[in-house]
Amino acid sequence: MAKALIxxxxxxxNGVKxxxxxxxxxxxxxxxxxFRRQIGDEVLFICATDEHGTPAELGAAEAGLAIREYCCRQHVLQANIYRRLNLSFDHFGRSSSRQNHALTQHFFRRLEENGFIEERVLHQFYSHEDGRFLPDRYVVGTCPHCGSQRARGDQCEDCxxxxxxxxLIDPRSAISGSTDLEIRPSRHLFLKQTALVEELERWIATRTGWLSLVTSIARKWLDEGLQDRCITRDLDWGIPVPKPGYEGKVFYVWFDAPIAYIAATQEWAELNPETRDWRRWWQAEDVExxxxxxxxxxxFHAVSFPCTLLGSREPWKTVxxxxxxxxxxxxGGKFSTSERRGVFLDEALDLLPADYWRWWLASNAPEGSDTDFTFDRFVQDVNNDLSDTFGNLVNRTLAFVTSRFQGVVPGTGAPSEAERQLEQDLAQHLDALRRHHATGSLRKAAEDVRAIWRLANGYFAAQAPWASFRTDPDRCRVTVRTAVNLVGVCATVAWPFIPSTAETVLASLGLPQGIPAWPAADSLRLVKAGSTIQTPPLLFRKLTQDWAEEQRNRFGRRTSAPWRAGPPS
Ligand SMILES: Nc1ncnc2c1ncn2[C@@H]1O[C@H](COP(=O)(O)OP(=O)(O)OP(=O)(O)O)[C@@H](O)[C@H]1O
Ligand SMILES: [Zn+2]
Known part of the structure; x- marks a missing residue:
């Protein structure tokens, strides 16, 4: 069994995503x-909240809470939303965990022992008005490369x-807007990424199947000359730097956040140490x-985190x-947490169940290029795909079994050329779908799912069981039996995308609960003759243009910011 760490x-x-x-x-x-669970792979799916850094401190101050309490509440808030979205994490941890503190300090010590840490004196902006050192992203100004006026101290938003x-040219505080800034010296620690360049190049050369988007961004970093990276900050909130003279300093959030992937796996393992071993995932050869x-x-994932792992000289699993x-x-514009622009996940779930959003976002995934979410497109796609194609298929098929066969799957009648052709077409679509899942092409996978739904609708329409019901009862029975099973296949391939609806449909067919296995050769014979099926309630409601207009007015024009301190996290 293949092992996939995801x-x-x-x-x-800081706030709902x-x-x-x-x-x-x-x-x-x-x-x-x-998908990987469906094909029988052993999967560990890990996520966590990223809790350190200044935006969290400012969010807590704004909320009038101690930072720990604030992070605790926000973590629970996010975890609940992800549960409602049916995100199937094996564990949703926290970067502020005890495990991440220990592991981040461990990595630092290893890197220092191996000569990859260097001390330097930095000159940093201190804001008199704010009474604090300003972390990189809290200094804003003009980009020296492209002239953009919304460059941040860590990265230019535009180039x-x-x-x-x-x-930055004309720097100012992003917190107060103050230009009363003073440059003060402060001791910091750098990760010597320059000493790891060759190793990193060799490592990247051994990676196969990376998308061109990813490779080109990683190459750009390397070709422009990899810099050593400052991994400490003058902040209170974060993981303390375990080194004399560094009291009152913490690690930079981008140093500890990726380490939290491992630490969250340790959290997961500690919940059930008898059966779980984090080393099986992070220090094993047989994991993808x-x-x-x-x-x-x-x-940060293609360059910085690999530097941390390689520089530790320990056998860590790299991506x-x-x-x-x-x-x-x-x-037509940017989503923005700080400006409260766009639809936030709690609001989305209050409007419609998770599956509507999941389907649209997956079938329109911003893979080859940026994708614009508009309520018009959303309404159109959701109606076409979910309501008119999948919903309609399930409803017309199962309602027919209920009205003509009292809900019992009919038994007689032998398959004909139509069923053989159907099996062949289905097998081809399933092959393509599996290939696209395997390469992580979400849009194409969604297209394949849609094609399977259409194939099923086409079969039902062409076989016209309502006509053969009188003229050729055996043909009608084969058609209905096949169509019921096709509904099962359609729900099975839909499951990664719209799990809640798919499970409702599979349950109404009396198929087993849990992870629906990837369709095998007998997939059109799983629901046996003689079994009783139910017609599920309406799966998707149809959305109107008026609804789209209403939402556009509500979300598109919103400019008020409940949390305005600083740029987006
Ligand atoms: N508009 C977007 N489209 C696609 N991915 C996004 C978008 N915004 C954020 N992400 C991704 O979401 C993940 C989580 O991001 P994170 O919570 O750090 O928010 P963020 O990038 O700071 O977003 P924002 O600035 O709007 O708060 C990251 O991988 C980030 O690249
Ligand atoms: Zn720029």
């Missing part, structure tokens, strides 16, 4: 995890180049490790496949 980029702690975060990392990871705050994330996270995606945009 991680989703860690959602930042938006549809972009779901589309960029959480959902593709979940769909892949579900994506990484920056140092002192590179896949990471899912948005494109801004690629450098095999990085599935990075482009941006989901919202009605």
């Amino acid at each position: 991680t989703s980029a860690l959602p930042y702690i 938006h549809l972009g975060n779901l589309a960029g990392s959480l959902l593709p990871a979940d769909i892949h995890a579900r 994506a180049r990484t920056l140092d705050p002192t590179d 490790y896949l990471q899912f994330l948005g494109k801004d996270n690629v450098p 095999d496949i990085i599935k990075g995606v482009n941006w989901l945009t919202f009605e």
Whole structure:
């Protein structure tokens, strides 16, 4: 049995995430995890909240809570939303955990012992008005490379180049807007990534199957000359630096966050130490490790985190496949947590059940390029795919069995050429679907699922059982028996995408609960003649253009920001 370790980029702690975060990392990871479980692989799907750094501190201050209490509450809030979205994490941990403290300090010590840590004095912005050192992203100004006026001290939003705050032209505090900044010296520790470049190049050369988006971002970092990375910060909240003279400093959030993938696995193992061993996943040869994330996270996963792991000189599992995606945009603009622009996940779930969102975001995944979410497209696609294609198939088929056969799957009648052709076509679609899942092409996989739904509808329409019911009862019985099983296959392939609806349908066919196994050769014979089926209630309600208009007015025009301190996390 193959072993797949799957991680989703860690959602930042400050507030509920938006549809972009779901589309960029959480959902593709979940769909892949579900697919791998369906084909019988052993899967460990890990995620956690990313809790350190200044945005969390500012969020806590804004909420009038102690930072620990704030993170605790926000973690529970996010965990509940992900449960409602049916994200099937094996564990949803926290980067502030005891395990991550210990492990991050462990990595630091190993890196230091191996000569990959260097002490330097940094000159950092101190804001008099804010009474604190300003972390990189809390200094904003003009980008020296592209002239963008919304560059942050760590990265330019427009040209994506990484920056140092002192590179910025006309710097100001992102917290108060103050330009009363003073540069003060402070001692910091650097991870000597430059000493690991050759090793990193060799490591990247051994990775196969990376997307061009990911490879090009990683190459850009290497070709522009990899820099040593400052891994400490002048903050209170975070993982303390275990080194004399560094009291009052903590590790940079991007140093400890990826380590939390491992630490969250340790949390998972500690919940049931008799049966779970985190080393089987992180220090094993037979694991395939896949990471899912948005494109801004690629450098940290393709370069920085591998440097930490390689530099430790310990046998850690490094990533095999990085599935990075482009941006989901919202009605022609950016999603933004800080500006409260877009649809947030709690609001989405209050509007419609998870499966509507899951389906649209997966079938329109921002893979080849950015994708714009609009309520018009959402309504159109959801109606076409979910209501008119899948919902209609399930309803017309099962209602027919109920009305003509009292809900009992009919037994007589031999398959004919139509069924043989159907099996052949189905097998081809299933092959394509499995291939697209395996390469993580979500849009194409959704297209294959849609094609299977259409195939089923086409079969039912062409065989017209309502006509053969009188003219050729045996033909009608074969058609109905086959169509009921086709509904089962349609729900099975839909399961990674729309698990809740798929499970409702499978239950109404009397098929076993739990993970529906990948369709095998007997997939059109699983629901046996003589078994009783139920017609499920309406699976998807149809959305109207008025509804789209209403939502566009509600979300598109919103500008108020409940949390305005600083740029997006
Ligand atoms: N609009 C988007 N489209 C696709 N992926 C996104 C989008 N916004 C964020 N992501 C991804 O979501 C994951 C979690 O991100 P995180 O919680 O750090 O939020 P973020 O990137 O700070 O978003 P925001 O700035 O809107 O708060 C990351 O992998 C990130 O790349
Ligand atoms: Zn720029």
